[in-house]
Amino acid sequence: MPSSATPVAPPRLWDISPLVAPDAPIFPGDEPYRLTWTARLTPGCPVNLSAMTMSPHVGAHADAPLHYANDAPAIDEVPLDTYLGRCRVIHAIGAAPLILVEHLRHAEAELPPRVLVRTLARADTHWNPGFSAYAPEAVDWLAARGVKLIGIDTPSVDPADSKALDSHQQLRRHDLRVLENLVLDDVPEGDYELIALPLKLQGACASPVRAILRDLP
Template structure:
């Protein structure tokens, strides 16, 4: 059968050593049941922050009155997307870092900031300048993503970029794995779980485009 699509898995692996924000809950797994002559199945219990690995933040994460992730419209998480390389952007992604790739912009923008994604916690993680998100919203962008752990600096207490997406109604994906993805246009598929009271959800984020 002819393969019609090229596919990129942009979700980092989840395991006990996956990096998390200091103080957050890492991935943990233990077995409730293992296959034996008396038991036909393996059954595991998972404990983790919903912000481990590739994830979608809900408004509830940065707004006490915000919607939980399980009640969000799925449409922003599925559809045409542009990956933009800005691997020299430090400490914040500025407009000049992405303006080379903004012609006929789709409604979803993912920015690659790492030449190679870190396997340990990065306290100096790159983030978005708030005014960049304002200008992207002005262009009709509905979802922004980044390959770092946050769209705000790790030590931010005001979360200025999160407050922009709250005010402008944007959705956000963080901790994406964009190392192998060429700059260009794709279809994004990154659906959050229907966690009705949660502030975020892991996603299995993929990009695809016709061959």
């Protein structure tokens, strides 16, 4: 007999990765995305085959500790478990130039191990050197509450003109992971499942990720 049960809709997926393209905003001097064709589908060739060059920091990406410390692991050596699991999206729209603890306190209760902070009403499509970053004290505050991964919808957790990279160094001290260049434009504040696995790139200082959020059951 046919079932009378109401079909259950699959959990909604939120793609929080920007398009990787030649005009994607990058730090000045970084290697942009370039695609070339090494073979094209013709009567004498059965496939299209492309090759690409790019910085691993183009688009949504995971920094390896090697990015900010010479004696630290490359991205292929970083355990994957932190990039997968329950996370919280916190809205701090307009927090500039730094995300402070006061921008996060309203979402403090029962923080999961992963926190992504939205600072932009709409993601930048061109290089903006005045993007928001994390105050080092905010990184400390999150780490003290058991957070193992932080994310942001701008190119870096440190300001564009920073030389000391204080927030990156706080990541190193607390052994936190980081995701940068996320797109959180349409994601409501709340808890989700994060899936953002880096590629196993030998010796690399970072890796692109296809970052998604999935509604929790």
